[in-house]
Amino acid sequence: MPNIVVLVKQVPDTNAPVSISGGAVDFSGMKMVMSPYDEFALEAALRHKEAAGGEVTAVTLGGAGADKILKDAKAIGADHIVRLDHDGWADSNAVQGALAAAIRDLGAEVVYCGKSAADTGAGSTGPGLAEHLGWASASNVLALDFGADVTATVPAEGGDARLSVSLPAVFSCDKGDLKVRKPNVKGIMQAKKATVDVRAAQVGASSVRVVSCALPPAKPEGKTFHGGAAAADVARLLREEANVL
Amino acid sequence: MTETIIIAEMNGGVVAPATAELVTAALALGGAPVLVVPCTDGASADAAGFAGVSRVIAAKSPVFSSYDAAAWAEAIDGIAPAGHVVALASSRSKDLAARLAARRGLPVVQDVVSIDGGQLTSPILSGKAMQTVAVDGAAVVTVRANVMAPAAAADADVSVVDASGDLKTAVLEVVARASARLDVAEANIIVSGGRGMGEPGNFRHLEALADTIGAAVGASRAAVDTWDEIPHSMQVGQTGKTVNPNLYIAVGISGAIQHLAGMRSSKYIVAINKDADAPIFKHADYGIVATWEEALPVLSDALAGMMS
Ligand SMILES: Cc1cc2nc3c(=O)[nH]c(=O)nc-3n(C[C@H](O)[C@H](O)[C@H](O)COP(=O)(O)OP(=O)(O)OC[C@H]3O[C@@H](n4cnc5c(N)ncnc54)[C@H](O)[C@@H]3O)c2cc1C
Numbered sequence: 001m002p003n004i005v006v007l008v009k010q011v012p013d014t015n016a017p018v019s020i021s022g023g024a025v026d027f028s029g030m031k032m033v034m035s036p037y038d039e040f041a042l043e044a045a046l047r048h049k050e051a052a053g054g055e056v057t058a059v060t061l062g063g064a065g066a067d068k069i070l071k072d073a074k075a076i077g078a079d080h081i082v083r084l085d086h087d088g089w090a091d092s093n094a095v096q097g098a099l100a101a102a103i104r105d106l107g108a109e110v111v112y113c114g115k116s117a118a119d120t121g122a123g124s125t126g127p128g129l130a131e132h133l134g135w136a137s138a139s140n141v142l143a144l145d146f147g148a149d150v151t152a153t154v155p156a157e158g159g160d161a162r163l164s165v166s167l168p169a170v171f172s173c174d175k176g177d178l179k180v181r182k183p184n185v186k187g188i189m190q191a192k193k194a195t196v197d198v199r200a201a202q203v204g205a206s207s208v209r210v211v212s213c214a215l216p217p218a219k220p221e222g223k224t225f226h227g228g229a230a231a232a233d234v235a236r237l238l239r240e241e242a243n244v245l
Numbered sequence: 246m247t248e249t250i251i252i253a254e255m256n257g258g259v260v261a262p263a264t265a266e267l268v269t270a271a272l273a274l275g276g277a278p279v280l281v282v283p284c285t286d287g288a289s290a291d292a293a294g295f296a297g298v299s300r301v302i303a304a305k306s307p308v309f310s311s312y313d314a315a316a317w318a319e320a321i322d323g324i325a326p327a328g329h330v331v332a333l334a335s336s337r338s339k340d341l342a343a344r345l346a347a348r349r350g351l352p353v354v355q356d357v358v359s360i361d362g363g364q365l366t367s368p369i370l371s372g373k374a375m376q377t378v379a380v381d382g383a384a385v386v387t388v389r390a391n392v393m394a395p396a397a398a399a400d401a402d403v404s405v406v407d408a409s410g411d412l413k414t415a416v417l418e419v420v421a422r423a424s425a426r427l428d429v430a431e432a433n434i435i436v437s438g439g440r441g442m443g444e445p446g447n448f449r450h451l452e453a454l455a456d457t458i459g460a461a462v463g464a465s466r467a468a469v470d471t472w473d474e475i476p477h478s479m480q481v482g483q484t485g486k487t488v489n490p491n492l493y494i495a496v497g498i499s500g501a502i503q504h505l506a507g508m509r510s511s512k513y514i515v516a517i518n519k520d521a522d523a524p525i526f527k528h529a530d531y532g533i534v535a536t537w538e539e540a541l542p543v544l545s546d547a548l549a550g551m552m553s
């Protein structure tokens with residue numbers, strides 16, 4: 001029975017406006033939530049458990065504030081919740097190294113994560129982690145079937161490919177056709193009592209350093225037209241002014 | 246002089262035009278650019294030279310016939326020199342970049358939109374902020390399409406080198422897309438419809454326009470969630486695809502923050518919406534306040550006239 005890990009990350013609510021102060025994003029007062037694609041990763045992990053048995057451990061690398069999303073994962077159905085204690089910036093290599101060490105310690109043989117985190121937007125962690133571990137990976141996963149091997153549906157040139165992936169493997173999940181379940185009352189009660197298994201994170205040195213953050217440059221004011229007939233003017237501007245056609 | 250490796254963006258076995266933009270990015274990073282063309286046939290690298298590229302390596306291997314992250318990273322790692330690595334920020338190449346970076350013990354910086362004196366800037370928080378980083382030593386960098394000027398084509402020496410990697414996944418089948426139209430993630434022009442289209446059958450008007458201008462058809466989440474006929478693969482936005490085409494035409498889409506997250510970096514945005522206060526107009530280069538019933542036929546006719 002597989003020992004399943006799902007990676008969850010805490011990020012600012014995607015509805016929240018962003019403000020910058022002193023060249024850095026001001027996170028104070030921002031509501032923090034589980035990164036949206038991680039909800040699909042958790043759903044995939046729970047379905048894997050339902051199909052094959054085993055247990056699901058939700059893991060995050062973060063500060064004490066991230067305990068909340070671990071409890072959310074517990075309420076939805078994770079069996080164990082682990083936080084690798086770390087605050088502050090780490091580059092892709094340092095994040096993946098710390099996660100890889102923890103996954104080895106946990107003896108996991110399959111990992112689910114989001115296709116990209118809502119803060120970084122990177123999509124680096126799944127494939128990078130798989131390389132650190134020497135495992136297979138599939139990214140942008142749209143659908144899964146669980147047998148001896150896992151079959152993952154991913155976008156490919158000209159269509160969707162069905163890939164047979166033998167474990168151990170890392171799957172980075174897109175939304176696809178997964179409907180995520182909501183926590184039930186029993187789950188919520190259990191999550192309240194649950195304690196987070198906090199462990200030391202083995203975060204190596206980062207060779208990437210954040211210099212500054214800024215708001216995106218303001219777009220020059222657009223041109224607004226009224227009435228459908230103006231669409232002909234827009235067509236002309238697309239060729240003559242924007243040069244895109 | 247150290248070298249900077251450019252991984253050619255491949256599309257249907259040929260070097261995609263966006264590769265020319267990667268040359269400009271590589272020159273900005275410094276180091277002599279070396280173009281690596283992942284292929285099954287060395288001839289794919291013929292005529293793949295660009296001004297500024299010192300040499301072209303056709304990395305020839307059967308693993309490049311379909312995508313397997315582990316095998317691609319191993320095969321490219323085996324034949325590419327050390328140094329910075331530059332690839333396109335397409336979903337496949339971002340995945341490959343992350344694998345290759347981890348394999349070489351390098352950091353990866355994704356979705357770069359500007360390179361300036363060794364500092365790299367990428368959007369974070371769904372494009373609501375820009376983050377600038379400095380890298381100590383070599384890095385793997387993916388660059389967004391349509392942000393760098395393309396380098397001119399030029400002659401180059403091509404050496405064909407055998408590469409190899411172990412496949413970790415097996416393709417069982419590829420289910421072809423129902424339509425021959427491009428996927429939004431691959432398209433340079435996108436026509437997207439929202440709930441304002443009224444009913445899914447009306448998407449045929451968007452499809453007709455898309456076919457005249459060689460565009461893909463996208464949709465808002467409200468359209469995808471409301472109508473079974475509109476598949477999730479068309480969804481643009483935070484829980485759909487992130488796109489940055491040259492031109493994005495939003496029809497009957499209000500411009501919710503989660504939709505903007507997926508398309509705000511488009512070079513030009515056209516919006517058609519009957520509500521003058523719709524948030525999409527704040528981000529549109531050209532806004533048309535009208536119903537799509539009024540505006541779309543006019544736009545389609547005018548564009549068809551121009552394209553013929
Ligand atoms: C966690 C989360 C993730 C999300 N992810 C996404 C995502 O990935 N992508 C996404 O798009 N949304 C996403 N959403 C949903 C988003 O918040 C909006 O609900 C959605 O984008 C609205 O779609 P819409 O603009 O088509 O519909 P509406 O908001 O209903 O807007 C319809 C628009 O059409 C106009 N209209 C009506 N009739 C006409 C007509 N005849 N002619 C012209 N205009 C007309 C109206 O004025 C209106 O502006 C997400 C939401 C959440 C909470």
Ligand SMILES: Nc1ncnc2c1ncn2[C@@H]1O[C@H](COP(=O)(O)O)[C@@H](O)[C@H]1O
Pocket residue numbers: 007008009035037038041059060061062095112113114115116117118120121122123124125126
């Ligand atoms: N600090 C972290 N803790 C736990 N999971 C993470 C962390 N960073 C990234 N991940 C996982 O990796 C996915 C992709 O992140 P990224 O590579 O940053 O886009 C996220 O959706 C999470 O599932």
